[in-house]
Amino acid sequence: MGILSPTVSMTRYNVEGRLNDSFHDSVTRGLNQFCISEIDNDVSEKAVGWTSFHHPYQPGFDDLSYMFGTYLIFSLRIDKKSLSSKIIKKHILIEETKRLAESGREFFSKNEKMMIKDQVINSLCLRTPATPNIYDIVWNYEDGCLWFLTTLKSANEELETLFSKSFKLTLIRLFPYTQADIAADLSDSQRGKLNTLTHSEF
Numbered sequence: 001m002g003i004l005s006p007t008v009s010m011t012r013y014n015v016e017g018r019l020n021d022s023f024h025d026s027v028t029r030g031l032n033q034f035c036i037s038e039i040d041n042d043v044s045e046k047a048v049g050w051t052s053f054h055h056p057y058q059p060g061f062d063d064l065s066y067m068f069g070t071y072l073i074f075s076l077r078i079d080k081k082s083l084s085s086k087i088i089k090k091h092i093l094i095e096e097t098k099r100l101a102e103s104g105r106e107f108f109s110k111n112e113k114m115m116i117k118d119q120v121i122n123s124l125c126l127r128t129p130a131t132p133n134i135y136d137i138v139w140n141y142e143d144g145c146l147w148f149l150t151t152l153k154s155a156n157e158e159l160e161t162l163f164s165k166s167f168k169l170t171l172i173r174l175f176p177y178t179q180a181d182i183a184a185d186l187s188d189s190q191r192g193k194l195n196t197l198t199h200s201e202f
Contacts, residue, residue, distance in 0.1 A: 002134065012148075013145070014172040019169070028064070032062075035050050036048070039079055043125045043126055044125065048076070048162060070141060070143075071140050072139040073138055074137055077135075078133045078135075079132050081128045088117075135152075160173075
């Protein structure tokens with residue numbers, strides 16, 4: 001679900017911290033350094049990185065096309081390879097049977113079985129295309145606000161980790177507790193009371 005969808009779900013963030021160098025240079029450097037890597041012909045099972053909003057399958061940030069006034073628009077892409085446990089088990093048994101027949105042995109040691117399993121998984125990963133998931137991002141850098149176009153917990157966790165690595169800035173997820181803490185300028189005792197509150201059913 002992206003920015004141009006008729007309906008959207010989103011998570012709001014405050015961006016805390018300041019970039020030391022030129023804002024544009026720092027952001028472009030961070031986006032390119034942690035750009036998504038293709039893993040279709042790789043043994044990796046997962047890849048996480050930034051990609052272009054306009055061309056999500058041709059990642060790169062060599063120009064400032066992701067900037068619109070005080071807004072930055074780009075995407076987080078998470079590629080995953082899904083290997084069925086039954087398929088893995090099938091190919092392990094095939095490979096073990098083949099190697100036992102070739103060697104004339106009756107069984108393998110535990111370490112040999114682990115080695116065969118790793119080789120089978122790597123071989124399957126090389127032949128399995130990754131499934132991409134793309135989540136759009138709108139960042140108003142002047143106001144320090146960021147909108148992430150999903151509420152999926154795992155995607156939000158990937159965003160928060162990668163954003164910190166890329167820009168050395170912290171994302172504060174906004175929900176009633178954090179909004180109250182930020183807006184009300186609470187004392188330590190008041191913050192302690194806030195942390196003990198529970199939601200009410202209406």
